[in-house]
Amino acid sequence: MINKFQTNLYFFSISVFIILIDQFTKYLMFYNRRNFINKDFILFKLDFVKNYGAAFNIFSGNRIFLSIISIIFSLILINLILRKNTSNILNLYSYSFILGGTIGNGLDRIMKGFVIDFINLNIINFPVFNIADISINIGFMFIIFSIFKNKS
DSSP: OOOHHHHHHHHHHHHHHHHHHHHHHHHHHHHHHHHHTTOBOSSEEEEEEEEOSSGGGTTTTOHHHHHHHHHHHHHHHHHHHHOTTOOOHHHHHHHHHHHHHHHHHHHHHHHHSSEEEEEEESSSOOOOBOHHHHHHHHHHHHHHHHHHHHHO
């Protein structure tokens, strides 16, 4: 039987993996943007946007506020992963994905003052986003699925 420590380590490892992939892709875009901008991959193209706000650029220019929110949400998610009565695996995955994305964007916001977005969808008109944003959305989809699954 897997103990709580191994379970926590597993779910924190997922978050760390997401943070590393997110930061690596942002690093590539930041330092090699001239080579990557407007590269078309059928469904999306690579772009480079400095996002000074949150999702859809809301709260633009509120770096300190958004940084504090990132830290608070990260601490809440860490607590949710660590608490002893969490038995729903799907919720643990969702917390891990959201935590990875929150820390990934939070690091940008705290260290650079903006979040690097670079994935621009070709198929619909949608704001430019990044790996951390994808991770947060996957986490929220897991939560929504879990809610509907538990209601039936």
